[in-house]
Structure formats: structure tokens, C-alpha cells
Amino acid sequence: MAQVSTNIRAARDLGNAGVVKRILLGLSAARQRRQLIELDDRQLRDIGLTAEEARAEARRPVWDVPQNWLR
Template identity: 60%
Template sequence: MAFLTLPRLTATRSRRSTASLRDLLALYRERRQLARLDTRALRDIGLDHLSADAESRRPLWDVPAHWHQD
């Protein structure tokens, strides 16, 4: 069975681009992983449980602000 390998997201985005399905799926996975981190891991990345919980519960269409910048 062949698996689809998705390329990594880059920091640069074209001015007129919108969030692609690939971007949204990556965001969904990142938020799910964030919700699973323990206290030590959250501390390592500079977050507390309240901040991590708030970020992980954001709806999928609530994308990072830099995706909207022109």
C-alpha cells in the first residue's frame, strides 16, 4: 500500500494564497498534538496548560493571523 507523503510547510507564503487543505490538516494535527503535551513539555516550549488548551480548542477555520497578512 502506498502512502502519500506531504511536503513540509514553509514559512513563506505567497501574498494571494489562502490556507490549502494540506495547511489545514497540518494545523489540525499540530493542535491535537499540543493538547496531548504534558506539563514538562509545555514548559519546554514556554506555554502553560491554559494557553495550550485554548490554542488546541480553536476551530479549524480560526487560522494563525500571519496567514491573513498581505
């Protein structure tokens, strides 16, 4: 619940510009997640992920972006 309230506060603090920023960040995350799922096992090992971790990341919703992106 704390995560949700933090996200709501962050979005409210950003105002209208924040809404646009959040949409763009979500689209960027979605694109990166699509690219991540296309990596082969060797490439995933290079970045320290397993295939299951990559699939889990790819399944995250578009609005679920890392908190450090919102700063």
C-alpha cells in the same frame, strides 16, 4: 470584524488554489493542535505555554490558522 474581512480578502486573492491551500493549512493546524494537547507540563514549560494556553489553542476551530501561514 477587521480580521474577518482580512481573511475573506486573503482567501479571495488566493483563488481556487487558495481554497485548497487553506484546507491543507487547516488540517495541519488541527493535527498540530491535537499533538499540543498531548504534551505534559514539562514539555509545555519548554515551549513557554501553560496547560490552559495549550487547551485554549487546541479548542480553536480548524479554519482559524495564523495569518502568517496565509502568505
